[in-house]
Amino acid sequence: MNLWQTFLDKRGDLLLALGQHIQISLIALVIAVAIAVPLGIWAQGHRRFAQTLLQLTGILQTIPSLALLGLLIPFVGIGTTPAIIALVVYALLPIFQNTYVGLTEIDPAYQEAAAAFGMSRWQKLRRVELPLALPVIMGGIRTATVLIIGTATLAALIGGGGLGNFILLGINRNDAALTLIGALASAALALVFSAGLALIQKLRFRYVAYALGALLVIGGGVVGYQALRPKPETITIAGKLGSEPEVLINMYKDLIEAGHENVRVVLKPNFGQTSFLYAALKSDKIDLYPEFTGTVVTSLVKPSAKDKQALANGANSYPIANRLLAKQGMILQKPMRYNNTYALVVRQADAQRYGLKTIADLDRIPQAQAGFDLEFANRADGYQGVKQAYGLDLKLHSLDASLRYQALVKGQVQVTDGYSTDSQIAQYHLLALQDPKHVFATYRGAPLMRSRWAQQHPAMVKRLNRLANKITETDMQQMNYAVNVQKQSAAKVAKQYLQKHGLLKEAQ
Incomplete structure (x- = not known):
């Protein structure tokens, strides 16, 4: 240090x-x-x-x-x-x-x-x-x-x-x-x-x-x-805790400013849990933030029984999410390519010792200790769904999202929740267990905003949609690695990706 x-x-x-x-x-x-x-x-x-x-x-x-x-x-x-x-x-x-x-x-x-x-x-x-x-x-x-x-x-x-x-x-x-x-x-x-x-x-x-x-x-x-004091008109973009949301909000900032030199964009990184961000968005305190289709359909809207069945059968969650968001005056823009879904993560040593490959194999660990983020522990497509689908009953410890990997690496817990693009999986040589029963929904990210704001800023929305179907899981994991392990700034990593793929030039 x-x-x-x-x-x-x-x-x-x-x-x-x-x-x-x-x-x-x-x-x-x-x-x-x-x-x-x-x-x-x-x-x-x-x-x-x-x-x-x-x-x-x-x-x-x-x-x-x-x-x-x-x-x-x-x-x-x-x-x-x-x-x-x-x-x-x-x-x-x-x-x-x-x-x-x-x-x-x-x-x-x-x-x-x-x-x-x-x-x-x-x-x-x-x-x-x-x-x-x-x-x-x-x-x-x-x-x-x-x-x-x-x-x-x-x-x-x-x-x-x-x-x-x-x-x-x-x-x-x-x-x-x-x-x-x-x-x-x-x-x-x-x-x-x-x-x-x-x-x-x-x-x-x-x-x-x-x-x-x-x-x-x-x-x-x-x-x-x-x-x-006079307050200039600003665009406020917030992000959840973590390097990935911070990279994304910096991309949003660069894309918006590339077309409007006089626009002042204020970033609010590491803002907190989903509920904080969504409440701030609904009350006009922020203008947009990166959200995921899976989070929308499981936490922010109330799908009908028909929608739930369609999602369980593998239907595309994006149109369902947007249709239900519209009832709340919200809109999710076109999603990126990668699927940043949940994963249950274990150490390679434990995987070899107990023969762990899938989530169902966790019952092989005697009195397994799990360290989960509070949000994941209470989500239907998180631990609650895992319990129901796989019949697991782990000894649960509630951990802050930023601490769960440290607890896993130190052996304080045997399993934790993560995301498929987390840099820590590569950094600590961990294993993400397979989910053969498809408990975890599809999580494709996009800017979430109020419908009224999108209508008032069509040019900005068009620039933000330059990210549609861009960024692979490998791309995102590498960017997370650059921020978390190589200690590069999220702003630098974001701009490098946009410049490499010509997105800033196209947005002008």
Whole structure:
């Protein structure tokens, strides 16, 4: 692992990610302080409601972050907005709790002295209570800051950017250097913010108030600027986790820009699971993303009994998928050539030891341990279909898609799910088991978009369809290998393929 060389190669991307992370964290912190501190002050005089508020903020903090992000996408879209809302939710408890505790635990003698001097409620708060409670309040703000910076890495899952991009990319490509750089940068940022707040805390109260006021003004200005600044028309393309979706979205970008020099295309790689992407597409938060015919007919639409029978008999899934998508105002463009279907993958050593050739042979492994991606484990054309067709009952472990091959290679599981174009199959000399009962559907990829968007951008759709019936399974596996193993950028690999096959020249 050449950490220093990776840092030098990625320093530009790191600075960009660091700036995004600081922006997200700062805005979330400012909003959380603006809500929680006044709420804590109000609760001091309404103690009957204080416990209810403490319980409510505590409950909000227990909501799983991924679940919260998923719930927010249909309402506020993708990017930084849902990430900031989630971070504010998690930061409310420590700030509110410390503000309330700091104010309510002041020695009553100080309260009596303030009353004896004839201070008004505002004067007592400003001159006595807040200065005395400041160390406790600042402690809550520091705790919230560290929590925000650490949790902000999840913004990368929904296209919000930040240091999480490095962590996700490192995990997905099995590149420990990228993961470590992202983690170290996040930890360093948390320490710097915490140290800065500790330094502010040592100042006199009025200077602290000035500093926090300036922070609120600056943060509010950033929020206002982001909301009010003119936004140029852009084309937003998202992709699922992995090198293959990232290569494809870069191809889409190059094809669109080849015909429209003034078009601004924004890419959202490593966006997450299918449900996140489809929800974002339906709510007009993204314009298109690469999807597969098999995923459409099994997860995004509801085929009739007749359609299911036709698919089971080997019918072409593309026209069925498009007919059902049209009912939802969606359209899948012409698919590529390769079939990126599911596969159950084992190590060659296990295949030789137990004589594994087909999925049915897995029952030869005593107490076989399976590590499946959560989506595959619950799909009718995934593990659920495998169980029904082959009568298997594996001991199942739910693993993130980016970790399952690592678990297989290390012997922590004996079988995992993969795709026929995965570079890891060649990289680790693995075996994809045969599926004689054809549980796995045909997966041919194409741009999925709203029908209205396609009608409004016919020239762009025509360029995207240059990929129709292009790219073989060998081509895709080689491109995945170039990104995951040879560490080439997805953008470079995508452009090389398009240039080699003359697709950019034809699109002009």
